[in-house]
Amino acid sequence: MTGWIILSIICVMLSPLVWMLPSRRQSTRMALRLEARRLGLGMQLAREEWPHWLLREPPGSCAQYHCPRRSAEPGQWQYWQTEPGKWVNRWREPCADERVMAHLQGLPGDVYKVEVDARMLSLYWGERGDAQVLQHINEAMKALARL
Template identity: 60%
Template structure:
């Protein structure tokens, strides 16, 4: 976990904090998928073009996240989740499960 500065998209309904708590994990595999999704409203995840996420691999994990998880992104090296750090211990378990499964 680290605090990471973010330039949030102007179209988000509520601007998240910057810097924001970033939880990350190294990626596995030789050519993992690269993607970014922002939580537009509770339970609705969109990409940079505001297209709703329909990825059946991601949605079950995204559905476990609270409304104050602002963004989940994956590049070639890391998967990162940006969170407002409010919630009980079960939220941390859900975040850990997502990072492990999608890395």
């Protein structure tokens, strides 16, 4: 009986340590982020003001993957994915640039936004997927950064 009491007390004392272990989802996301780092992509959690007209509400704090832009052409654009494969600008006009659209079409449905400025390409992603999805995103980002 005394052994059971001591074992119970030890279990009660150690149980808070179990709460500190990351969940499976957190471990998966961390593995994706480390793999993105190995591929040369930067990542940060960013707060974003999403347009009110998006059909599904993206999270308030979203993973922003970014890479430097290597194009000599100056340009700045933003496209949001309203439905899988449907990309629109802030005025809800479909993407008219075929070169850009060819790369945007293949992105997963949980990529919410892609934006480009003079120096940087950023992609806001819900991080659902595995290393193959990340590899596909990396290829699309590198191709878009050269446009």
